[in-house]
Amino acid sequence: MDTRLEEAQKIAKEYEEQNQLAQVEDFIKDNKVKFTVDSKNYRIRLLNLSEKNELDTLRRKKFGQLLQDKDILLEKDLVKQYKERGVDISELDDSMKKIEAEMFNLQMKLGESIAKNEGNTVVDTYKKQVEELITEKNTIFTQKSMLLEYSLENQLLSYVYQIITYLSLEQSVEDSWERMFTTFEKFEKATEEQEKVINTAAQYTVLLQNV
């Protein structure tokens, strides 16, 4: 590849990294994540006390609704149904526990070899083994998450993230910020353009709130 092109790509990457650092620094300071979609400015912020109360009320209401819906099962009932169909989720849990125990032992060895400055070969060997176990654990975790995706608990969690996004999403109007959606009904009926904003905002929602 052309050296100048390589150099340009390197500079662009560094610039992007610096940009990301500045953005993260900015939002840890005041808990406000600013972003732009189609040249318009938006932000997500930490909920205040009254918004947290509103979130809690909506969450409880939704929980009651979900409980009455016979098509939506609690995680424990879903696990039971899977077992009847030959899919044993407890086996996945056992496998994860086994991997965790193995990982603990390896991490202890790796930690000791770092503390005792045992040299790159030893450190690299343990590190590689830990990495392999992490991948293995993540695969099983994803498998379990996919199986339980439609449980009542997960449906509720996904609803909670939607509510937080609805409550904390603001748009810049002249020199001030105002809520993008005044009601949850309007949020649910968002246009395609508004959905673009919601999707970007949703990525940040989880960073700020302790759900």
Add this chain to the structure above:
Amino acid sequence: MYNMNISKSLQKLARSVRFQNLFFACKELHGLKLFENTSDLSYIQQQFLTHLYNFETISKDIITEKISKRVLEDEIMWNSYFLWKQNKKEDKTKKNSNKRQDVKLVMGKTINFPKVEDK
């Protein structure tokens, strides 16, 4: 859902000399703040504080305990080191609490309690 790039940036910031110095100064000087808010910390602020504390401990250990600098390489390395360090500390505390110690009630006088064999 926790964005990997954001997580990496957060670690990079916490490792930076600027934030390590600021973290140190905030502990020493009243009125100096890391964040605009002093309570109701967000999830990301809690993560950042953990990283600041961890990197401060690691930097000290690199100098005083002469541990390998490779500990700063990535999350696997420092998590393993902390796990080992924490367990070592717990083992030490356990051993110390098992030891029966003689008590000096008066300066210079030691009362030797009879030793009882552990079952």
